[in-house]
Amino acid sequence: MIAPTLDQRDLMRVYPKEESPLMYQRWEKLLFLHWEMDTEAIQSTLPSGLYVDTYEGKAYVGIVPFYMRDIRPRGFPAVPYLSNFLECNVRTYVHDERGVPGVWFYSLDANRWIACKVGREVFKLPYFWAEMESEGDEEIKYSLRRKQGDLCKVSYSYRLGSDLQVSEIGSLEFFLLERYLLYTYASQNKKIITCQVHHDPYRFCLQEGTEWNAMPCSWNGLSLISDNVAHACVADSVSVSVFAPKPHSC
DSSP: OOOOOHHHHHHTTSOOTTSOOSEEEEEESEEEEEEEEOHHHHHTTSOTTOEEOOBTTBEEEEEEEEEEEEEEETTSOOOTTTTOEEEEEEEEEEEOTTOOEEEEEEEEEESOHHHHHHHHHHHOOOEEEEEEEEEOSSEEEEEEEESSSSOOOEEEEEEOOSOOEEOOTTSHHHHHHOOOEEEEEETTTTEEEEEEEEOOOOEEEEOOOSOOOOHHHHHTTOOOSOSSOSEEEEEOOEEEEEOOOEEOOO
16 A cells, blocks of 8 residues: 555646546535544544555545535536535545545435435445535525434534635645545445546635534444634636546556
8 A cells, every 4th residue: 555646646637538428517515614524533434445545644524514506417507406415425535446536425315315315326425314504605604404303403604715725735725625536435335436527727715614513423323533723715616527436456
């Protein structure tokens, strides 16, 4: 097992020219909140063949509320109701034995039942149906409550500023934001599945605030080192190409 190099991380941003996208999406008004978590604790949640990815020896879990817009299969138009909804994911960062970096999702909450069904069946992702609301353009208020179980409602407030920047290679923001491969696990055949996405680098601004809740981490049985947010930023919209999931090749 080897850790990702900066060159490997940078190469993940290259468009896979030999493949055609399965679908297109637009991700808008993304809040990235990150907390530190014990490396060994994260490793214990991962399937064999995946390893915790760290930045300067530290491991992170993130909560990312955002807007899903204009979702459509390649060759088809977006449908107003079905193609637009809210989503919030809980994630960490991993790599395989060759050092290929990516994202591991613990959960993805969405307020469209059909999106949850497709996400589970096609992409093998742990989607959950939730009650979710949002309001505001630059000043955004966002809330969710998972329908499954007796779980409390959580809320987030954040602001999309005008002074946006792109992360520098090797920075913490580059490590946390610039992820173009997701790993998931198909329990039926006990295989790791990968899915690649492509979009322009995120344009983001750092964020300070108080109405930030780590409760979705606890919904997934994750214990944080501290309740204090280690990093927070808000990113502008990106248009995304999503490629077909495939079995992970060792």
